[in-house]
Amino acid sequence: MSDFAKPDFAGLNISHLSLAFGGLKALSDVTFSVAPGAITAVIGPNGAGKTSLFNCISGFYRPSTGKIEFDGEDITRLHPPARAKIGLARTFQNIALFRGMTVLDNIKLGRHAHMQTNVLDALWYFGRARREELELRSELERRVLDFLEMEHIRDHPVASLSYGLRKRVELARALAMQPRVLMLDEPVAGMNREETEDMARFILEVKEEWGVTILMVEHDMGLVMDISDHVVVLNFGQVIAAGKPAEIQNNPDVITAYLGSGDVGELSRRIACEKAA
Amino acid sequence: MDWLFLIEVVLSGLGSGALFALTGIAFVLIYKATKVINLAVGEMLMLCAYFFFGLTTALALPVWLAIILTVIGGGILGGVVERALIRPMLGESPISVFMVTVGLSSVLIGFVELVWGGDPRTLPNFLPTKPVFIGDAYVSPKIAVCFLVASLLIAGFLLVFRKWRGGVALRATAADQGAAFSCGINVPAVFSISWIVAGMATAGSGILIGSIGGISPSMGVFGLTVLVAVIVGGLDSIAGVLVAGLAIGVIEALVGTYLGGEFKLFVTFVTLIIAMMIRPYGLFGTIEIERL
Numbered sequence: 001m002s003d004f005a006k007p008d009f010a011g012l013n014i015s016h017l018s019l020a021f022g023g024l025k026a027l028s029d030v031t032f033s034v035a036p037g038a039i040t041a042v043i044g045p046n047g048a049g050k051t052s053l054f055n056c057i058s059g060f061y062r063p064s065t066g067k068i069e070f071d072g073e074d075i076t077r078l079h080p081p082a083r084a085k086i087g088l089a090r091t092f093q094n095i096a097l098f099r100g101m102t103v104l105d106n107i108k109l110g111r112h113a114h115m116q117t118n119v120l121d122a123l124w125y126f127g128r129a130r131r132e133e134l135e136l137r138s139e140l141e142r143r144v145l146d147f148l149e150m151e152h153i154r155d156h157p158v159a160s161l162s163y164g165l166r167k168r169v170e171l172a173r174a175l176a177m178q179p180r181v182l183m184l185d186e187p188v189a190g191m192n193r194e195e196t197e198d199m200a201r202f203i204l205e206v207k208e209e210w211g212v213t214i215l216m217v218e219h220d221m222g223l224v225m226d227i228s229d230h231v232v233v234l235n236f237g238q239v240i241a242a243g244k245p246a247e248i249q250n251n252p253d254v255i256t257a258y259l260g261s262g263d264v265g266e267l268s269r270r271i272a273c274e275k276a277a
Numbered sequence: 278m279d280w281l282f283l284i285e286v287v288l289s290g291l292g293s294g295a296l297f298a299l300t301g302i303a304f305v306l307i308y309k310a311t312k313v314i315n316l317a318v319g320e321m322l323m324l325c326a327y328f329f330f331g332l333t334t335a336l337a338l339p340v341w342l343a344i345i346l347t348v349i350g351g352g353i354l355g356g357v358v359e360r361a362l363i364r365p366m367l368g369e370s371p372i373s374v375f376m377v378t379v380g381l382s383s384v385l386i387g388f389v390e391l392v393w394g395g396d397p398r399t400l401p402n403f404l405p406t407k408p409v410f411i412g413d414a415y416v417s418p419k420i421a422v423c424f425l426v427a428s429l430l431i432a433g434f435l436l437v438f439r440k441w442r443g444g445v446a447l448r449a450t451a452a453d454q455g456a457a458f459s460c461g462i463n464v465p466a467v468f469s470i471s472w473i474v475a476g477m478a479t480a481g482s483g484i485l486i487g488s489i490g491g492i493s494p495s496m497g498v499f500g501l502t503v504l505v506a507v508i509v510g511g512l513d514s515i516a517g518v519l520v521a522g523l524a525i526g527v528i529e530a531l532v533g534t535y536l537g538g539e540f541k542l543f544v545t546f547v548t549l550i551i552a553m554m555i556r557p558y559g560l561f562g563t564i565e566i567e568r569l
Binding site for chain 1 (some may be wrong): 442445446448449452453455456457458459460461462463464563
């Protein structure tokens, strides 16, 4: 299924991104890039701006300055459906599924971005083209369901599923969008150990077998250090460190941001940040 | 008991019930897409009826052309209201948006009174006058035509929303706007189209209602009864509004005939209270489950 990850894909480049809500600077001058075919993790304490960053990249927020490039193309001004179409899929921190629909319907909606038919086509679109498209779709749905081991719940309404399974349905829906970049907002938040391990396995397989570039926000340091190739650390809306997981683990700034360095150190860091802002 | 008479009353109730259902579709579409309870549906319907009146009398256009233009006008009205009044209120508290629609209904009444005055008018009669019999039961020809037209329009809406991707987009938007947006569904377009189609539905029912009972600036009160049907059916359920609309129509006809016209609204709202006590989310409404 690596067929939808183009071999010469240039990844995602975020340069000098800033976002302010009134006087609050959620992001200031964030620059980093997401290498194609790799897993990039964004970490940082609560309120560091990770979800704001995600919302900028997926088009829900409009950054005040800066540029987002997808495969070398500037997408900063595109609206979310257009980004979905070029191959940017995301999941949400608080699961956002279509309640009242079944698992399969939810996954099918992931295909919506790539469907072109209008009302007349839908009413009179019969014959071979239609059959081929249906086959393609059912093939994709089957592969997604098989891959995420959820064939047994395909016709269940999503409202009846456990938290971990609903997270998995969200991942399935994002995969059905045939993304080139998959954005996961806290994919294992609130999961037990077994569910976390399953999800880690799925994420790795998405990267390796489907060839999808992954950008994720995650608090579970064990998972981040295990599976990511590149880690970006945000604090107070700024990138304070970026590098391989091992480098990040030993970076003094990161340790300060996470653990604090006594009251005085924490306070001076905050003051420095506010002055800079 | 005169069974034939009872059947006639029920049939005429079904006739007005079809109009409730048609107008109710406007409420449901708007609520599903934008989560707004649009109290101005009745007044939009009234404005469309007056628009039709103006086209056929002042401009003396043929009826068929006036109908087409009125339906287009209703669509434009819906689209403009969404874009100019509702879209800027996105993210505000639901009660504020609700109040905007209340204000809108007053503005529309005022506008119509300014242009056409406050007196009731009659629309040119274009409906057949030959009595219709179903078996032995007599049905007023106007009511019969209204029932037929409303049913056809409703069937059309249902077909489009089942077959067209837009129907799926509407359901997805109703379930989760953020997720729909990120799945490639153009949510703002869903908002606009829902309001436009709702406006067209109000235009259709405005013409039908006006040609049965005449038009007046206060005919928007009809919207209140429709709102009852919509709430009983479940605010976000098209099937619900069809069933409840027909039921309320029949109940009103029965009550109006056997108890007297002054009991109509009373019984309608008692129905609402009872329905809410038994099924708080309406007959077919989505039950909001909060998982803790």
